[in-house]
Amino acid sequence: RPRVFTVSNQKGGVGKTTTTVNIAAALARFGAKVLVIDLDPQGNASTALGIDHHGDIPSIYDVLVEGKSLSSVIQKSTEEGELYCAPSNLDLAGAEIQMFSIERREYLLRDALERFFNEHGNDYHYVFIDCPPSLGLLTINAFSSAREVLIPIQCEYYALEGLTQLLSTIEMINQGLNPYLQVSTILLTMFDSRTRLAHEVAEDVRQHFPQQVLNAVIPRAVRVSEAPSYSQTVVSYDTMSVGSISYIEAAHEIALRGAPG
Amino acid sequence: RPRVFTVSNQKGGVGKTTTTVNIAAALARFGAKVLVIDLDPQGNASTALGIDHHGDIPSIYDVLVEGKSLSSVIQKSTEEGELYCAPSNLDLAGAEIQMFSIERREYLLRDALERFFNEHGNDYHYVFIDCPPSLGLLTINAFSSAREVLIPIQCEYYALEGLTQLLSTIEMINQGLNPYLQVSTILLTMFDSRTRLAHEVAEDVRQHFPQQVLNAVIPRAVRVSEAPSYSQTVVSYDTMSVGSISYIEAAHEIALRGAPG
Ligand SMILES: Nc1ncnc2c1ncn2[C@@H]1O[C@H](COP(=O)(O)OP(=O)(O)OP(=O)(O)O)[C@@H](O)[C@H]1O
Ligand SMILES: Nc1ncnc2c1ncn2[C@@H]1O[C@H](COP(=O)(O)OP(=O)(O)OP(=O)(O)O)[C@@H](O)[C@H]1O
Ligand SMILES: [Mg+2]
Numbered sequence: 266r267p268r269v270f271t272v273s274n275q276k277g278g279v280g281k282t283t284t285t286v287n288i289a290a291a292l293a294r295f296g297a298k299v300l301v302i303d304l305d306p307q308g309n310a311s312t313a314l315g316i317d318h319h320g321d322i323p324s325i326y327d328v329l330v331e332g333k334s335l336s337s338v339i340q341k342s343t344e345e346g347e348l349y350c351a352p353s354n355l356d357l358a359g360a361e362i363q364m365f366s367i368e369r370r371e372y373l374l375r376d377a378l379e380r381f382f383n384e385h386g387n388d389y390h391y392v393f394i395d396c397p398p399s400l401g402l403l404t405i406n407a408f409s410s411a412r413e414v415l416i417p418i419q420c421e422y423y424a425l426e427g428l429t430q431l432l433s434t435i436e437m438i439n440q441g442l443n444p445y446l447q448v449s450t451i452l453l454t455m456f457d458s459r460t461r462l463a464h465e466v467a468e469d470v471r472q473h474f475p476q477q478v479l480n481a482v483i484p485r486a487v488r489v490s491e492a493p494s495y496s497q498t499v500v501s502y503d504t505m506s507v508g509s510i511s512y513i514e515a516a517h518e519i520a521l522r523g524a525p526g
Numbered sequence: 527r528p529r530v531f532t533v534s535n536q537k538g539g540v541g542k543t544t545t546t547v548n549i550a551a552a553l554a555r556f557g558a559k560v561l562v563i564d565l566d567p568q569g570n571a572s573t574a575l576g577i578d579h580h581g582d583i584p585s586i587y588d589v590l591v592e593g594k595s596l597s598s599v600i601q602k603s604t605e606e607g608e609l610y611c612a613p614s615n616l617d618l619a620g621a622e623i624q625m626f627s628i629e630r631r632e633y634l635l636r637d638a639l640e641r642f643f644n645e646h647g648n649d650y651h652y653v654f655i656d657c658p659p660s661l662g663l664l665t666i667n668a669f670s671s672a673r674e675v676l677i678p679i680q681c682e683y684y685a686l687e688g689l690t691q692l693l694s695t696i697e698m699i700n701q702g703l704n705p706y707l708q709v710s711t712i713l714l715t716m717f718d719s720r721t722r723l724a725h726e727v728a729e730d731v732r733q734h735f736p737q738q739v740l741n742a743v744i745p746r747a748v749r750v751s752e753a754p755s756y757s758q759t760v761v762s763y764d765t766m767s768v769g770s771i772s773y774i775e776a777a778h779e780i781a782l783r784g785a786p787g
């Protein structure tokens with residue numbers, strides 16, 4: 266059974282997409298077979314993985330709203346290794362309203378994943394679901410499909426404000442839709458070691474979540490933000506850069522820790 | 527009639543909240559009377575304006591879902607000058623689903639604002655509505671209430687990807703719910719002059735939106751991100767810092783330009 270992560274945080278711009286694509290790319294370079302599901306209507310993860318999502322391509326929208334199979338929309342990434350992506354496109358922006366009136370609306374992604382693993386997918390090692398910055402029906406679908414939550418936390422003050430809300434939503438899902446769901450991994454991102462604020466936030470997070478926080482910390486590094494403009498992850502764009510190395514270390518830690526008990 | 531702006535961009539973390547509170551604080555220091563409406567369930571704008579929003583305080587949720595009056599939830603900010611805020615609180619996270627079944631659901635904020643201006647508010651000069659990073663019913667309510675859209679654009683690659691979607695949503699609103707709505711102002715944020723990427727994005731935006739882009743550009747500056755941890759805007763936290771001065775300049779430009787014809 267593959268490890269299924271949802272990468273979520275309703276605070277915007279904290280590094281959800283950047284973390285999803287770079288952890289996935291690093292694991293694929295280690296030899297794992299990895300699937301990224303892009304649940305964000307902006308399609309940033311699809312872009313970073315080299316998949317053009319602006320036209321009328323088959324996308325995760327077709328899976329959720331029209332019941333198409335996951336295998337019919339999956340494309341291979343241009344990145345190295347066995348890295349695949351179920352892309353999003355602009356149709357997804359209107360999906361939540363349409364999903365509202367579909368039966369089993371919270372389980373649409375879970376059902377599609379179950380079908381996929383039963384038919385094709387039993388050789389995947391990891392699945393990462395990149396979420397939009399909200400706690401709507403798309404993110405709920407991700408929460409009901411995964412067993413693990415990876416929360417990227419930007420080392421900034423506002424990043425802590427939304428955390429309680431995120432954790433109570435996850436707790437609610439755990440009580441209802443998906444008793445397997447737990448926060449297994451927390452990753453500190455955009456850490457600027459020159460600022461006192463970053464050290465304070467990091468210290469605070471380590472105290473509250475000693476088990477889940479990874480030792481690897483992602484520094485703020487311009488090569489990381491340049492990579493998507495070349496339709497690449499930073500792991501392939503500049504492998505020996507500090508941003509890439511820290512994502513490789515984080516991926517290594519996730520692999521070594523293994524799935525929670 | 528006050529100028530009503532909605533500050534929106536569905537891309538997360540681009541500086542919507544930071545722009546809302548600092549432009550509002552600067553205008554209040556010029557002597558204007560300003561109202562900030564916090565439509566983001568995370569309540570970051572309320573925090574920056576010194577308003578505790580974690581408890582069971584009257585909030586914009588009561589206005590939208592329970593029909594309370596706007597004047598019953600407005601509090602004066604701890605910032606200098608005539609700066610007021612209609613705070614959000616955690617209840618707002620579930621508001622979109624509840625608003626769905628209320629009549630005139632797209633106009634709930636507009637109706638509340640009309641009532642407020644008719645009874646109390648005719649001496650306000652500006653209203654700024656801080657939006658969450660999505661294009662759901664809360665942002666739609668902001669779009670139907672305002673005449674002007676202020677779009678903060680982070681000088682990063684992903685920031686350009688979501689712009690088309692945002693502009694087509696605004697165009698749709700202009701054709702339907704609110705024919706007065708227009709993108710009057712674009713502000714470049716988190717500009718890091720050391721990176722080629724920032725210059726490229728800024729150049730791109732200036733070419734596409736020569737009329738709307740302000741001359742003032744907000745640099746990435748740590749004092750800006752420290753201010754909310756003291757429940758302040760950067761304009762009051764460190765008035766002579768480069769981040770504060772650039773927001774003061776931007777506010778000055780918005781005031782001088784005046785409302786679009
Ligand atoms: N370590 C880093 N160093 C520098 N820039 C970074 C880093 N991580 C992410 N970025 C940049 O910061 C911005 C926000 O990151 P990203 O888009 O991954 O966040 P997100 O949480 O997915 O945003 P959204 O909430 O919109 O989905 C992007 O422009 C990205 O390129
Ligand atoms: N000019 C700047 N320099 C440095 N940091 C900044 C600047 N502007 C904003 N920030 C920081 O960047 C982060 C994102 O900004 P902000 O929260 O205002 O964006 P937002 O668009 O409102 O996010 P969301 O999409 O979650 O509502 C915050 O931690 C903020 O303090
Ligand atoms: Mg993202």
Ligand SMILES: [Mg+2]
Pocket residue numbers: 542543544566570656657658
């Ligand atoms: Mg905000």
